[in-house]
Amino acid sequence: MxxxxxxxxxxxxxxxxxxxxxxxxxxxxxxxxxxxxxxxxxxxxxxxxxxxxxxxxxxxxxxxxxxxxxxxxxxxxxxxxxxxxxxxxxxxxxxxxxxxxxxxxxxxxxxxxxxxxxxxxxxxxxxxxxxxxxxxxxxxxxxxxxVMGTGWYAAVAAQVQPGHTVVVVGDGAVGLCAVIAAREMGAERIIAMSRHEPRQKLAREFGATDIVAERGDEGVARVKELTGGIGADAVLECVGTSHSMRQSLNSTRPGGNVGFVGVPHGVRIDGEELFFSHVALRGGPAxxxxxxxxxxxxxxxxxxxxxxxxxxxxxxxxxxxxxxxxxxxxxxxxxxxx
Amino acid sequence: MxxxxxxxxxxxxxxxxxxxxxxxxxxxxxxxxxxxxxxxxxxxxxxxxxxxxxxxxxxxxxxxxxxxxxxxxxxxxxxxxxxxxxxxxxxxxxxxxxxxxxxxxxxxxxxxxxxxxxxxxxxxxxxxxxxxxxxxxxxxxxxxxxVMGTGWYAAVAAQVQPGHTVVVVGDGAVGLCAVIAAREMGAERIIAMSRHEPRQKLAREFGATDIVAERGDEGVARVKELTGGIGADAVLECVGTSHSMRQSLNSTRPGGNVGFVGVPHGVRIDGEELFFSHVALRGGPAxxxxxxxxxxxxxxxxxxxxxxxxxxxxxxxxxxxxxxxxxxxxxxxxxxxx
The missing domain is CATH 3.90.180.10 (Medium-chain alcohol dehydrogenases, catalytic domain)
Incomplete structure (x- = not known):
């Protein structure tokens, strides 16, 4: 064969x-x-x-x-x-x-x-x-x-609930499917982080209500701006780098959840920062x-x-x-x- | 004054x-x-x-x-x-x-x-x-x-549910109060990690069903033994060191939760390990x-x-x-x- x-x-x-x-x-x-x-x-x-x-x-x-x-x-x-x-x-x-x-x-x-x-x-x-x-x-x-199962798990791990504001970090196939998952679970607002026009378009088609092209601290600032300074209820991390993890944790409100499905490459999380953020984190192979x-x-x-x-x-x-x-x-x- | x-x-x-x-x-x-x-x-x-x-x-x-x-x-x-x-x-x-x-x-x-x-x-x-x-x-x-509020939060953060098997790491006042919290939330089995006889006694009085005196990898092995190789549904980390965090994460079953309320001192979490564990982690000042x-x-x-x-x-x-x-x-x- x-x-x-x-x-x-x-x-x-x-x-x-x-x-x-x-x-x-x-x-x-x-x-x-x-x-x-x-x-x-x-x-x-x-x-x-x-x-x-x-x-x-x-x-x-x-x-x-x-x-x-x-x-x-x-x-x-x-x-x-x-x-x-x-x-x-x-x-x-x-x-x-x-x-x-x-x-x-x-x-x-x-x-x-x-x-x-x-x-x-x-x-x-x-x-x-x-x-x-x-x-x-x-x-x-x-x-x-x-990819659809993995995007779904990201939303499950981040405990997406009806009415939530959800951020999706990563505009690859998993991130795009995570937008579908968030929509199916009743998220009210879905912010897709993407700087590629065709992917932005597909994200919108899948249910994204907002697109943020900025990354890193600027991306976090934009999410904070869109959420009245509060941060997102749930963030779906679909990349797996230190940068995307940092951006995800910092975009989440206290008491919110990050679901991470990008296989981590060189990601280290500082216990004290995670502690004071009040953010929960669950990942894994979906x-x-x-x-x-x-x-x-x-x-x-x-x-x-x-x-x-x-x-x-x-x-x-x-x-x-x-x-x-x-x-x-x-x-x-x-x-x-x- | x-x-x-x-x-x-x-x-x-x-x-x-x-x-x-x-x-x-x-x-x-x-x-x-x-x-x-x-x-x-x-x-x-x-x-x-x-x-x-x-x-x-x-x-x-x-x-x-x-x-x-x-x-x-x-x-x-x-x-x-x-x-x-x-x-x-x-x-x-x-x-x-x-x-x-x-x-x-x-x-x-x-x-x-x-x-x-x-x-x-x-x-x-x-x-x-x-x-x-x-x-x-x-x-x-x-x-x-x-301490009682902090132990309570540990159990909330670890999503303790009726029927759960809960491990409490740390036998200080917070850990002991966490035993009370787990009991009040309906945990079926509460394993207190303690090597000090008077604290073991108080833990039992507060609702602990099992005491494990071993620490580190031996403590994890003992918890696995007590749970048929599966691990605990919820682990309440009430210390704040690298060792206690490691022990907590490794004692938790896939899909389980660690609530960590010991203020972390020098704790670093490896993203890849956390990923493959399927364990969720929420901490913070209660x-x-x-x-x-x-x-x-x-x-x-x-x-x-x-x-x-x-x-x-x-x-x-x-x-x-x-x-x-x-x-x-x-x-x-x-x-x-x-």
């Missing part, structure tokens, strides 16, 4: 690799219908994360079940499914508590930018998309696999599996359309151009069709 | 100082009935915090209103009152949101270890204790002024004023008896011995009578 492999910074190739097979009786193998490039793939692509050797890329997928192991009972061959980037049994205490990405049996689902992908713990990980699903829904279903059934239903009902974050669509063979376009910020997110 | 003054590390003296007077029309001056020494006073006493010059001590008080400014309408001379260590107007957006210690007009109430104390923003800060209050209630009312009416009522109803943390009672003149006994951990908390 064809699959992407990262060989070195900025060296992504599409190569022949063996079709994955069932390794455990709880596995499924699915035929990928749509997959994509993630903002988090860029940490590796740019050489920020060290890459030990040639690494298959991708962890987002919608596909048709090809084969299931002998212990899989809830998922059947032929079904259209979507899953999270972490496999989970969905039955352990952490899963039952809604934190499937901390499942005691969790396993990263890698190599999804490929014609086939093996998904461990298929019963716990995959969600069947029922009915005869029109092609037009596929991008939005694919978005649920990670337990997408917890939200998937609900998100899939919202997509099928036409309530949300996170697939709009895909502003570039390419055949899998041209995956390298997808990475390049995202790296150069020419594209928000690239969808790949095997 | 007589009042304590800290001159240098371990040099507390009781001296003559002028009786405070009204400085603003929103002030009150109260005659102190009971006051005490706080664990946080020890940071100064031990020289951990630098002290610029001779500094009047104390910020906890129950007293009789002596005089009020022309704009004070809710508090009257002759009333028995208790207040928080931060004065607050109780009407600004942060106060209305329950964070009076972040009031836009907040002001620290210092110099309470004295015969009289000036309380700014009297209407917002002071709570009238109604009825003919027996002397026996005074220690518990005094505890509400800080908005005691938000809880005071309820806590006072619980004391008067005989539901809670946080005054038991005072295991040493001295005349104000002997305040130095109170500091010394607490510094040497011979006493949990020293009550002073002017």
């Amino acid at each position: 064809r699959a992407t492999v990262l060989h070195a910074p900025r060296d992504v190739r599409v190569e022949d690799r063996p079709v994955p097979t069932l390794q455990h009786p709880t596995d499924a193998v699915i035929r990928t219908v749509v997959t994509c490039v993630c903002g988090s793939d860029l940490w590796d692509y740019r050489g920020v994360n060290e890459v030990a050797g040639p690494t298959p890329g991708g962890h987002e997928y919608v596909g048709i079940v090809e084969e299931v192991g002998s212990e899989v009972t809830g998922i059947k061959p032929g079904q259209l499914v979507v899953g999270s980037f972490f496999a989970s049994d969905n039955t352990c205490p952490h899963c039952e508590n809604g934190y499937q990405t901390n499942c005691v049996h969790r396993e990263f689902v890698g190599g999804a930018q490929a014609e086939y992908v093996r998904v461990p713990l298929a019963d716990g990980t995959l969600v069947h998309v029922p009915g005869d699903v029109a092609d037009a829904y596929l991008p939005s279903l694919l978005a649920c696999s990670d 337990p997408v599996r917890a939200f998937l059934p609900d998100l899939v239903q919202r997509v099928l009902d036409g309530r949300i359309d996170p697939g709009k974050v895909f502003d570039l669509e390419l055949p899998l063979e041209q995956a390298a151009e997808g990475y390049k376009a995202m790296d150069e910020r020419r594209a928000v997110k690239a969808l790949l069709r095997p | 007589r009042a304590t003054v800290l001159h240098a590390p371990r040099d507390v003296r009781v001296e003559d100082r002028p009786v405070p007077t009204l400085q603003h029309p929103t002030d009150a001056v109260i005659r102190t009935v009971v006051t005490c020494v706080c664990g946080s006073d020890l940071w100064d006493y031990r020289g951990v915090n630098e002290v610029a010059g001779p500094t009047p001590g104390g910020h906890e008080y129950v007293g009789i209103v002596e005089e009020v400014g022309s704009e004070v309408t809710g508090i009257k001379p002759g009333q028995l009152v208790v207040g928080s260590f931060f004065a607050s107007d109780n009407t600004c957006p942060h106060c209305e949101n329950g964070y009076q210690t972040n009031c836009v007009h907040r002001e620290f109430v210092g110099g309470a270890q004295a015969e009289y104390v000036r309380v700014p923003l009297a209407d917002g800060t002071l709570v009238h204790v109604p009825g003919d209050v027996a002397d026996a209630y005074l220690p518990s009312l005094l505890a509400c002024s800080d 908005p005691v004023r938000a809880f005071l009416p309820d806590l006072v009522q619980r004391v008067l109803d005989g539901r809670i008896d946080p005054g038991k943390v005072f295991d040493l009672e001295l005349p104000l003149e002997q305040a130095a011995e109170g500091y010394k006994a607490m510094d040497e951990r011979r006493a949990v908390k020293a009550l002073l009578r002017p």
Whole structure:
């Protein structure tokens, strides 16, 4: 089969690799219908994360079940499914508590930018998309696999409530999906921090009521100005740098919450500053599996359309151009069709 | 009047100082009935915090209103009152949101270890204790002024719910009061981390179901053992060191909450570790004023008896011995009578 492999910074190739097979009786193998490039793939692509050797890329997928192991009972061959980037049994205490990405049996689902992908713990990980699903829904279903689920978790972690003023830091695909999440949870005011015109436009389309182009202390000052000096009830941090974390904490009102979903790179938080801010902080790899059934239903009902974050669509063979376009910020997110 | 003054590390003296007077029309001056020494006073006493010059001590008080400014309408001379260590107007957006210690007009109430104390923003800060209050209630009312309110906030910040397993890190007066708070909020299991027999005993009396004497990684391992490998739903951090924060974060289950009320000294939190833990963190100087009416009522109803943390009672003149006994951990908390 064809699959992407990262060989070195900025060296992504599409190569022949063996079709994955069932390794455990709880596995499924699915035929990928749509997959994509993630903002988090860029940490590796740019050489920020060290890459030990040639690494298959991708962890987002919608596909048709090809084969299931002998212990899989809830998922059947032929079904259209979507899953999270972490496999989970969905039955352990952490899963039952809604934190499937901390499942005691969790396993990263890698190599999804490929014609086939093996998904461990298929019963716990995959969600069947029922009915005869029109092609037009596929991008939005694919978005649920990670970026929409991650934006949703940012809003859950920041305890967004009806009537809230919410700030979204980061205008990548996750930040844009976080705008959708805040809107769906009833936020009254959604301030999107963005300096890129096409992303500002999409943020507004998704429900942002205000756009702030300033960053850092100037961005904080602008948020304070927009909130009568008080700060936001909830801030959704969707970047992962020291700057974005600082900006997020300083934009939040005392008693407010920051949900942080950008994987932190070199972020250190001063305990005393956090103390006197009265701000709460929760982050983590999003337990997408917890939200998937609900998100899939919202997509099928036409309530949300996170697939709009895909502003570039390419055949899998041209995956390298997808990475390049995202790296150069020419594209928000690239969808790949095997 | 007589009042304590800290001159240098371990040099507390009781001296003559002028009786405070009204400085603003929103002030009150109260005659102190009971006051005490706080664990946080020890940071100064031990020289951990630098002290610029001779500094009047104390910020906890129950007293009789002596005089009020022309704009004070809710508090009257002759009333028995208790207040928080931060004065607050109780009407600004942060106060209305329950964070009076972040009031836009907040002001620290210092110099309470004295015969009289000036309380700014009297209407917002002071709570009238109604009825003919027996002397026996005074220690518990005094505890509400800080340690009981602070322990309560730790439990609020950690979102303690009925049925929860709660860990309390720190067996000082605040930690012991945090045990009471967890019990009042319906925690099913309360694990107190303590290696001092008299404090273990008081923790059990206050509602602790388990005592763990181990600290650091061993303490974490013991908590994991007690919780079937899962960790606690809520951890109340009542110390403020790097070690206690680390222990608290590592004792919490994914999706759980740490409420931290020990003023952090040199605490740095690694963003990546916090991210992958899925643990939320909220701290701060406790908005005691938000809880005071309820806590006072619980004391008067005989539901809670946080005054038991005072295991040493001295005349104000002997305040130095109170500091010394607490510094040497011979006493949990020293009550002073002017």
